[in-house]
Amino acid sequence: MNGRPGVQEFSEAVAKEVPDIKVLDEELEILSRGLRLSEGERLDVLRMLERVYYIVLLMRELQDYFNNLVQFGGGAVLNYIFISLMDVPRFTFDLDASWRGRVEGKRRLLGELTRFNKYMAQKHPISMPVDESKCLELMVVEYDVEKNHFPDILSLRLPVITRWSGLEFYKYVRARTGVRMKFNLVKELRRIFSNTLGVRDAKIDYVRFEISFNKEYPGVEVEVELPFKLGVANLNITELEYQLASKIVYKLGRDYGEDLGYVMHDILKATLDLRLLEAVDRRRVASYVTRIAGETGVTLAEVKTNITTNTRYLVERGGDYWNNIHYILVRSKYQDVGGLVREIQRKTMETLNP
Amino acid sequence: MLDIVGSKVRFTVLASLAKGSKLSIPVTPRSVARVYGVNLTETYRFFRRLESSGLAVRVRGGYVLSERGLALVDFIVSTLPNPTQWSSPFMEWVRRSVPDTMYYIAYPRLQSWFGLTPYLIVFDRRLAGALELPKGIKVVGESSGLGEGLVLAVFTSLRGKSFKYSWDYHLSIASLEQGYSDLISYTPFWTNIIPDVLLNRDVLDIDEIFERATGAGRRRLATALAYYMTLTGRVVTLKTPFYSLVDESLLSSVIEMTPYLLDSRILEARNI
Secondary structure (H helix, E strand, C coil): CCCCCCHHHHHHHHHHHCCCHHHHHHHHHHHHCCCCCCHHHHHHHHHHHHHHHHHHHHHHHHHHHHHHHEEEECHHHHHHHHHHHHCCCCCCCEEEEEECCCCCCHHHHHHHHHHHHHHHHHHCCCEEECCCCCEEECCCCEECCCCCCCCCEEEEEEEEEECCCCEEHHHHHHHHHCCCCCHHHHHHHHHHHHHHHCCCCCEEEEEEEEEECCCCCCEEEEEEECHHHCCEEEEEEECHHHHHHHHHHHHHCCCCHHHHHHCHHHHHHHHHHHHHHHHCCHHHHHHHHHHHHHHHCCCHHHHHHHHHHHHHHHHHHCHHHHCCHHHHHHHHHCCCHHHHHHHHHHHHHHHHCC | CHHHHCCHHHHHHHHHHHHHHHCCCCECHHHHHHHHCCCHHHHHHHHHHHHHCCCEEEECCEEEECHHHHCCHHHHHHCCCCCHHHCCHHHHHHHHHCCCCCEEEECCCCCCCCCCCCEEEEEEHHHCCCCCCCCCCEECCCCCCCCCCCEEEEEECCCCCCEEEECCCCEEEECHHHHHHHHHHHCCCHHHHHHHHHHCCCCCCHHHHHHHCCHHHHHHHHHHHHHHHHHHCCCCCECCCHHHHCCHHHHHHHHCCHHHHCCHHHHHHCCC
16 A cells, blocks of 8 residues: 555554544443434534543553552543533543652653653554654653643643644644655545544644642542543542532632633633532532631631622623533533522532531 | 875875784775775775785785885874864874774764863774773773763774764764764763754754664663653654663653753743
């Protein structure tokens, strides 16, 4: 079929590493929990699920490789691992993790990720030919130059091949390396993508993730069945109760003052994640709220007042954000954002006033 | 001497024969033509002329000076140039004592740091035991620390190595990629050298450096490259599948290069 070195291997790697449409379709059925979605909505969800697949895969690989050194938390874990067991998830495309154990500066962590990259390059080898002899490595972690603004959070990204999101493969190569791929090679790769993925101009997108360090969060190990049939994993996660308490104090119950209008999206995300209050030890959540509020110098009464203010604002003005594609499944199930937010607010207050 | 003999071919043949004969090592027309970059036919012709005039004799492995020719050795050697740009005692010793086809000098030609330039003299392994190195040149692996003026030496096969005689310096000098691959492979200061390679990757063929390096050199470069790409988010396209060469035991040394790979303002601002 071709004589160019690396092309055949690349073709096999694409078929192995990029999730099959069938896998995405099956996951869509599970996540949508019998909801009737229009053809357009189904396609939107399917497109997002391709990225979610990579997030879950990355989480599994980080856990397998670093074992007790990493701990996961945040929207991706809450929605794709836990909320999806009881309700429809909101979509999120960042993975948050924390590093257990002390590290001096980010370079030490970047060294650890270099080791991880060797593991990834062996387990998920995918080298895309860019000219007669050279290749570009995909599915290895790199420092995210566009982010990384905080001293104790390392922002990273993993370039992956997708059908729908990101830059067309030849544009990505040009943007990242300055190499203009020759037409014959583009043609050859297009044929591979067409045969394996069903799209001619496959894209390359980043799975973004962050690792915070030098901050301890209460953690637990949970055995979970990962979506997309990615197997069973023993995940180290930040205790769900602690995560929900953080969302209450830092997001829903925070005093934003005049900036309230600018943070509606964050408040809506946190509110939706608090659906998980149903499934956790709410007394433990309340106790963490008291502790975190104390650490941040606010009283429980202030937190409660802020929750009332913020949710009222969300009900009145949050409609625009509600239409965001990230909430496509939630919106299909709960047509009325106001009703849902009020219900979650009631549960949150109930948790804080046992 | 070039002025006296009037041609580069004659100069190179006489200089090689004189230095080789002092060490009882034959030289071949092919190696002379390759290293000095002179015409091969002319070189053969002049060797044969010296042979027919009784100044050189053909032996197994090339030519050496005859009894008559040996009388000229000291004169020939004394006329070899010693340019002031590279006039250290070590370099002068190399110019006068070692056949130019049997060694080359590797140094970081794209050096991007302040400080003394380290030199590595790569000798043909047939010279091991035949040469008496001046004090101050340290043989890699035989003693700890660096030589005076950062001059190290290694004895190895020169088969397939890429080097040329420099008519400016009157020394055999490694090609850019050969030099860097040797410095990374053999020297203890490889962590100083690799940032040069990474920061000048646009003018270097990194695949060739991989090809020319020893196993240890390949592991060092692969580990540094993998760290550099993770650290900076920059992409380097290669044909070498370098991730399989990453050596985790070298990571600590590689991480120490960080200040040489990124601007200090970025390192501080982002707590790297």
